[in-house]
Amino acid sequence: xxxxxxxxxxxxxxxxxxxxxxxxxxxxxxxxxxxxxxxxxxxxxxxxxxxxxxxxxxxxxxxxxxxxxxxxxxxxxxxxxxxxxxxxxxxxxxxxxxxxxxxxxxxxxxxxxxxxxxxxxxxxxxxxxxxxxxxxxxxxxxxxxxxxxxxxxxxxxxx
Ligand code: SF4
Ligand code: SF4
Numbered sequence: 001x002x003x004x005x006x007x008x009x010x011x012x013x014x015x016x017x018x019x020x021x022x023x024x025x026x027x028x029x030x031x032x033x034x035x036x037x038x039x040x041x042x043x044x045x046x047x048x049x050x051x052x053x054x055x056x057x058x059x060x061x062x063x064x065x066x067x068x069x070x071x072x073x074x075x076x077x078x079x080x081x082x083x084x085x086x087x088x089x090x091x092x093x094x095x096x097x098x099x100x101x102x103x104x105x106x107x108x109x110x111x112x113x114x115x116x117x118x119x120x121x122x123x124x125x126x127x128x129x130x131x132x133x134x135x136x137x138x139x140x141x142x143x144x145x146x147x148x149x150x151x152x153x154x155x156x157x158x159x
Contacts, residue, residue: 010060016101017057023097028087029054035081035091041074048074050081050091057094065098068109072098120156123147 017023033051041048048071056065065072072095081091102108103116115125126132128144136143 007059007061010062013060013062014058016062017094017097020097020100020104022090022093023101025089026054026057026094026097029058029089029091030087031055032086034084034086035089038080038084040078040080041076045071045074047071050075050095053095053098054089054091057098066102066105066107068102068107070098070102070107072102073109073112120149120153123149123152 014027017026029051031051031054035050035054036042039048039050042050053065053072064070075092075095077092077096079092082093085091099108099112103112118127119125124144124147133143
C-alpha cells in the first residue's frame with residue numbers, strides 16, 4: 001500500500017471476497033495487529049504483513065492483492081495467525097480465499113499452477129518416473145498407485 005498515492009476505497013471488492021469460501025472473515029478484522037508478531041513469513045520478509053493484507057482487502061486494493069506477484073503467495077499456511085487473532089478472522093483463511101480468487105481470475109503464479117494441475121489429473125504433485133519407481137522398490141516401498149480424482153474435481157469446482 002503506497003501511502004503517498006491516492007486510492008479510492010472499493011467496497012465492491014468485499015462482496016467479491018465474500019463470495020469465496022471463508023473470504024467473509026475479512027469483515028471482522030479490527031486491525032489490532034496480533035496476527036503479525038509470530039508470523040514466520042513476516043519475520044523473513046520486509047513486505048509481508050497479514051494485518052496489512054487484511055486492510056488492503058477491507059479497502060478494496062484488488063490490483064495489489066489479486067496478481068501473480070502479490071505478497072499473499074509468501075504465506076506459508078502455518079495457521080499461527082489463526083491462533084493469535086482475537087476476532088477469529090483466521091487471516092490465513094482469508095489469504096487462501098484471495099489465492100483462490102487469483103486462480104479463478106487467471107492471476108496465479110505459474111509455479112503454483114505447475115504444482116496444482118497434476119493434483120487434479122493424477123491426485124499427486126510429483127511426476128512418477130522410472131527412477132522414482134526404482135528408488136521406492138529399493139527402499140521396500142509399494143509402487144505409487146492411481147488415485148480417484150473425480151471427487152477432488154468436484155471439491156475444487158465448488159465453493
Ligand atoms: S498462515 Fe498466518 S502466520 Fe502463517 S505465514 Fe501465513 S499469515 Fe503468517
Ligand atoms: S489479529 Fe485478527 S483482528 Fe487483529 S489485525 Fe490480525 S486479522 Fe485483524
